[in-house]
Amino acid sequence: MGRERMINGSGCSLVLVVLILSFVFVESIQVDTKYENGVKTDVFLSPKVELEPGLVSNKNYYNIDFPRGHIGIKQFYAELVDEAGNSVPLHETYIHHYVIVKYYQRKGVEEINNRRDLGFEEPDVIVGKNSGICEQGLVQYFGLGSETRRTDSHIPDPYGIEVGNPVDTPLGYEERWMLIVHAIDTRYVVDKIQCTECRCDLYNVTVNEYGKPLTDGYIGGLACCYDGMRCRLKEGVHGGKRNLFLRYTVKYLEWDASILPVKIYIIDVTDTWKWLNQSAGLSSSHHCLVEYSVQPSSAENDLGCVDAKKLSVRFPVSGDVIYSVGHQHAAGHGLTLSHEDGREICSSIPIYGEGEEAGNEAGYVVGMSSCYPQPGSVKIAEGEMLTLFSNYSCTKGHPGVMGFVYLLIADSNSQSGSLAVHEKVLVPKAILGVAIFGIAVMVVIAVVIQKRNKAEDGYESIHM
Numbered sequence: 369m370g371r372e373r374m375i376n377g378s379g380c381s382l383v384l385v386v387l388i389l390s391f392v393f394v395e396s397i398q399v400d401t402k403y404e405n406g407v408k409t410d411v412f413l414s415p416k417v418e419l420e421p422g423l424v425s426n427k428n429y430y431n432i433d434f435p436r437g438h439i440g441i442k443q444f445y446a447e448l449v450d451e452a453g454n455s456v457p458l459h460e461t462y463i464h465h466y467v468i469v470k471y472y473q474r475k476g477v478e479e480i481n482n483r484r485d486l487g488f489e490e491p492d493v494i495v496g497k498n499s500g501i502c503e504q505g506l507v508q509y510f511g512l513g514s515e516t517r518r519t520d521s522h523i524p525d526p527y528g529i530e531v532g533n534p535v536d537t538p539l540g541y542e543e544r545w546m547l548i549v550h551a552i553d554t555r556y557v558v559d560k561i562q563c564t565e566c567r568c569d570l571y572n573v574t575v576n577e578y579g580k581p582l583t584d585g586y587i588g589g590l591a592c593c594y595d596g597m598r599c600r601l602k603e604g605v606h607g608g609k610r611n612l613f614l615r616y617t618v619k620y621l622e623w624d625a626s627i628l629p630v631k632i633y634i635i636d637v638t639d640t641w642k643w644l645n646q647s648a649g650l651s652s653s654h655h656c657l658v659e660y661s662v663q664p665s666s667a668e669n670d671l672g673c674v675d676a677k678k679l680s681v682r683f684p685v686s687g688d689v690i691y692s693v694g695h696q697h698a699a700g701h702g703l704t705l706s707h708e709d710g711r712e713i714c715s716s717i718p719i720y721g722e723g724e725e726a727g728n729e730a731g732y733v734v735g736m737s738s739c740y741p742q743p744g745s746v747k748i749a750e751g752e753m754l755t756l757f758s759n760y761s762c763t764k765g766h767p768g769v770m771g772f773v774y775l776l777i778a779d780s781n782s783q784s785g786s787l788a789v790h791e792k793v794l795v796p797k798a799i800l801g802v803a804i805f806g807i808a809v810m811v812v813i814a815v816v817i818q819k820r821n822k823a824e825d826g827y828e829s830i831h832m
């Protein structure tokens with residue numbers, strides 16, 4: 369995989385609380401390129417992700433290979449593959465998430481050799497966040513988790529995500545991309561599902577990656593499966609090192625005036641937002657915890673026990689919804705985003721696998737349904753209070769779950785608004801869709817700090 373250079377960091381950024389102990393500067397490589405009807409498709413391999421049974425790898429890879437120039441991105445897709453290029457099933461290596469973050473690097477400064485740079489407040493590196501609405505965390509452009517193989521997220525014509533516009537790059541900086549891959553090798557572990565839920569007891573973790581004791585009642589989540597941690601193995605297992613890669617595919621067009629730009633927004637059900645000064649207008653501050661925990665309950669309806677976590681949040685801008693998709697973990701029943709008046713904007717439902725092969729692993733979330741409203745038919749007003757539900761099964765407890773949605777928003781003025789009813793698109797099983805966005809985890813200490821309720825002890829199978 370070409371030249372490699374490890375730079376070990378130490379210390380901690382309070383600003384961005386990034387989940388990283390190891391910084392890896394390794395070159396990703398481009399393995400393929402195609403050109404069809406003006407759309408270019410570039411395929412890349414990440415630096416190698418070194419795993420062995422039970423091991424967690426969660427590393428940042430800076431300055432990864434990515435299409436250059438002023439372009440409109442039409443699709444981003446990624447999956448884990450082995451050295452032979454074969455798809456690796458989730459029951460061997462669980463991809464908790466990958467995240468692609470845009471940043472600007474000061475020209476002439478080649479290394480990120482200072483932990484404080486991760487705060488991205490330092491002048492050498494500036495994060496090019498998505499458009500909101502979380503202020504810290506969930507800043508990525510692309511990234512998903514186990515659902516990546518069957519989540520459709522192509523961007524319909526004439527829209528595209530604009531990147532590489534020199535006007536957006538601060539003077540003296542250049543645009544770059546960072547990749548985070550959080551993968552858990554679950555071969556030979558005592559309980560694959562509980563290892564993917566990052567249960568602290570199975571990782572024998574009592575302090576977070578910065579050496580701070582876990583909060584009382586924190587029984588699972590990202591604070592317990594950071595880089596280098598290992599989930600408990602069955603007796604007598606040794607060896608089994610392997611190298612995997614994130615193979616990522618970017619489809620894009622050279623930018624031109626016919627492409628209508630869409631902006632990326634993320635709404636997280638754990639957002640603990642507040643008005644800054646309501647009387648002065650709409651300004652508000654957002655603090656997204658990213659993770660939360662579902663408590664077991666005996667309450668049931670005909671769907672069984674459903675934990676419906678609700679957020680009402682003010683959306684800062686107006687525009688047309690072009691695309692939306694949610695992210696949940698196993699045991700998720702789906703997310704619903706609605707207008708202030710109760711009309712539904714999008715419901716995104718997990719697709720559970722039923723077999724063995726990659727893309728159809730039984731018990732795992734192998735896809736999320738996405739929404740492609742007829743452009744112009746679903747408008748959000750500036751300052752509108754949106755409601756987001758994230759529903760999970762609560763017959764058993766589930767630590768470290770997530771519930772957030774991505775929205776691609778276009779400026780309403782930039783298009784011919786048709787008023788057709790929007791359609792929900794469920795990805796057919798056979799289509800391994802292309803994925804965008806993701807799960808984020810730039811900031812998660814908040815989660816660690818967050819008070820948790822008492823530990824649950826039962827677990828349910830994630831077969832839904």
Ligand SMILES: *[C@@H]1O[C@H](CO)[C@@H](O)[C@H](O)[C@H]1NC(C)=O
Nearest residue numbers: 570571572573574598600601
């Ligand atoms: C778990 O951690 C404790 C304390 O750090 C250590 O004594 C013990 O051997 C560990 N157990 C396993 C199974 O790694």
Ligand SMILES: *[C@@H]1O[C@H](CO)[C@@H](O)[C@H](O)[C@H]1NC(C)=O
Nearest residue numbers: 644645646647648649650651
């Ligand atoms: C809030 O905004 C109003 C109107 O601009 C202003 O009069 C008031 O002083 C502000 N309050 C605070 C606490 O900033």
Ligand SMILES: *[C@@H]1O[C@H](CO)[C@@H](O)[C@H](O)[C@H]1NC(C)=O
Nearest residue numbers: 676701702703704715757759
């Ligand atoms: C989630 O629960 C809420 C409240 O019960 C319900 O209105 C919504 O339809 C549910 N959404 C999904 C996708 O299950």
